[in-house]
Amino acid sequence: PIKFHLQLVVTQFAEGDTLLFVRDVTNVVRTEQMRRDFVGNVSHELRTPLTVISGYLGTFIADPGNIPQQYVRAMTQMAGQADRMENLLKDLLWLSRIESTESQAKGETVDVATLLEELKEEVSNTHPDNPLQLDIQSQGKVSGDYRELYSAVSNLVFNAFKYSDEGVPVTARWRQDERNLILDIVDQGIGIDPRHFARLTERFYRVDDSRSSETGGTGLGLAIVKHVAAAHGAQLDIDSKLGSGSTFSLVFPSQD
């Protein structure tokens, strides 16, 4: 069967007239699908050769035998870059996967407090002296996909550490008001000039390229966060002040 994608457009005029029309967006949807598939396939295909390259480099570096010192140094740099490339492909694959699964259907009940505990454990491996501070004020749960939500929150938390000085605390706060369940990731890091807010969640958009490559980011983190948020009916709010820190909030509509 041929599948069409139609869009219903409703325009209301001041005089009270309403114009309804149906637009055929089949080509737009198909092109977008092809783009996603292409990015997914390329990332997948590039991963295998890269694994071989990293594997050999790792072996040589671990046991250089009589390889001259300057070659070992060069190989260490190559291994570092191969690592970055692997992270980039991992993020690209994950993004194309979550983009294509239109996550609405994921009906797990996600206990955000548990998710944060697990993330705190993960953070303790990379920041043993600066644990993630948890401030759990709500027992509220969210319906959705645990893995997707975990990846979104972990991107926000690792960004918070990445863009803060060593040892400066990062807090994850889970709270609720009358209408929403809200997860705030609060840092006291370098902050962001508000003129960047609108573009931050674009793929590969970076405020400061040198800082980001130094910290090993892929530029895809916030694109992933935005996607996961949208798929869970949540909104991503950004509040930040240059030089004093940022708060990224995921705002979920209350489930009960």
Ligand code: ADP
């Ligand atoms: P990256 O992998 O470069 O961190 P992201 O998509 O996660 O990419 O973030 C996009 C950009 O937003 C980053 O390059 C950085 O400039 C900025 N950014 C994200 N989170 C923070 C934060 N907590 N504090 C300051 N800047 C941030």
